[in-house]
Amino acid sequence: MWWFASPRIAFGEDALEFLESLEGKFFVVTDSNLVKSGVVEKAVKHLRGEIEIFDGVEPDPSFEIVEEAVAVARTFQPDYVVGIGGGSSLDVAKGVRIIYENPHLNPEEISPWTDVEEKGVKLILIPTASGSGSEASNAIVLTKKDEDRKIASVHPRIMADYAIVDPEMVKDLPERVAVFTGLDALSHAIDAYVSAWKNDFTDGICIQACKLLFTYLPRACKDRSDREAVERVHNAATLAGLAIGSSQAGLSHSLGHSIGGVLHIPHGFACGICLPYTTKYYSRFALEYYEELAYHLGIQAKKEEAVDELVKKIKTLLADLNVPDNLKGIFKEYGIGEEEFYDNLKRLVYNASTDNTVLTLADIPSEEDFEKLFIHAFEGKDVDF
Numbered sequence: 001m002w003w004f005a006s007p008r009i010a011f012g013e014d015a016l017e018f019l020e021s022l023e024g025k026f027f028v029v030t031d032s033n034l035v036k037s038g039v040v041e042k043a044v045k046h047l048r049g050e051i052e053i054f055d056g057v058e059p060d061p062s063f064e065i066v067e068e069a070v071a072v073a074r075t076f077q078p079d080y081v082v083g084i085g086g087g088s089s090l091d092v093a094k095g096v097r098i099i100y101e102n103p104h105l106n107p108e109e110i111s112p113w114t115d116v117e118e119k120g121v122k123l124i125l126i127p128t129a130s131g132s133g134s135e136a137s138n139a140i141v142l143t144k145k146d147e148d149r150k151i152a153s154v155h156p157r158i159m160a161d162y163a164i165v166d167p168e169m170v171k172d173l174p175e176r177v178a179v180f181t182g183l184d185a186l187s188h189a190i191d192a193y194v195s196a197w198k199n200d201f202t203d204g205i206c207i208q209a210c211k212l213l214f215t216y217l218p219r220a221c222k223d224r225s226d227r228e229a230v231e232r233v234h235n236a237a238t239l240a241g242l243a244i245g246s247s248q249a250g251l252s253h254s255l256g257h258s259i260g261g262v263l264h265i266p267h268g269f270a271c272g273i274c275l276p277y278t279t280k281y282y283s284r285f286a287l288e289y290y291e292e293l294a295y296h297l298g299i300q301a302k303k304e305e306a307v308d309e310l311v312k313k314i315k316t317l318l319a320d321l322n323v324p325d326n327l328k329g330i331f332k333e334y335g336i337g338e339e340e341f342y343d344n345l346k347r348l349v350y351n352a353s354t355d356n357t358v359l360t361l362a363d364i365p366s367e368e369d370f371e372k373l374f375i376h377a378f379e380g381k382d383v384d385f
């Protein structure tokens with residue numbers, strides 16, 4: 001038996017107005033930049049009741065931030081926890097709801113089988129970027145600071161009651177943020193389509209998310225006033241979030257989580273740039289799935305040729321978005337040199353090969369293959385091993 005779970009999703013123009021139908025005490029979890037830029041206010045003005053805003057969420061949020069926010073929530077005693085933000089704020093909000101209801105739980109130890117109490121606090125997630133899909137998934141990714149690694153916790157109670165997917169919240173997203181968050185969404189859709197946990201409920205979702213992203217992401221990134229493109233990409237990100245909620249992310253995320261934890265570049269760049277390499281490598285275990293996905297994206301070729309065409313399509317998308325198709329290029333933009341990469345290679349390999357996402361791979365690459373994958377992705381060499 002398996003479950004496909006979803007929050008109730010309000011989407012499209014004016015989706016935020018749904019909030020006006022709720023009454024009670026709202027504990028808003030967000031970050032200070034979103035408060036300053038006025039984005040939080042776009043949602044908060046629709047809340048009817050007492051409001052407390054916790055704006056201490058940091059990028060790559062830690063377990064400590066969840067505890068800090070729960071302590072504030074405990075004094076406030078909310079009826080609703082409202083996450084407003086990118087993946088970081090939404091993940092912290094998810095952590096806050098489950099820990100607020102279960103103070104004895106250590107967030108690090110939450111697994112799908114953990115017994116939890118439900119005390120009626122509702123969780124509402126409002127994404128301000130189109131990427132993480134966190135608003136629609138049952139996972140929290142938090143950083144263990146002392147180990148420089150990201151840990152994913154999965155549980156049905158982590159799923160939001162409501163996701164509000166309103167394009168108004170993302171229309172002022174800076175171009176570069178729109179680019180890397182969109183690449184994260186694409187990585188989710190492709191990873192979930194080839195996961196060992198793929199299923200009939202997520203396959204169609206993944207295909208539609210990929211179609212939307214290949215079609216609309218370049219337009220949405222170049223011109224944020226292109227309402228159609230911005231809205232379709234926003235929907236695609238939530239679709240891809242639903243897909244990983246049931247099928248889980250895969251190899252691009254094993255590498256991506258590791259890179260993000262050790263070298264701190266945006267998650268979407270880390271996963272998206274690894275995608276051509278993980279696609280080629282992993283096709284040895286999931287050729288039929290890649291061939292099928294390629295077909296739905298308009299690629300006529302068969303078997304390995306279909307994979308090669310799909311890799312080409314991903315690289316063309318990266319080029320359209322002005323993103324290098326190798327890690328060396330993106331690291332340069334963040335001041336990370338060749339030496340730093342190779343100095344950290346062993347740690348990158350270890351963290352990737354022990355990342356939770358390897359659990360849903362049809363076969364787990366050897367450490368040697370992980371090392372080769374990192375090097376090929378860094379140097380921009382075609383996977384030929």
Ligand SMILES: [Fe+2]
Pocket residue numbers: 132184187188249253267271
């Ligand atoms: Fe991701």
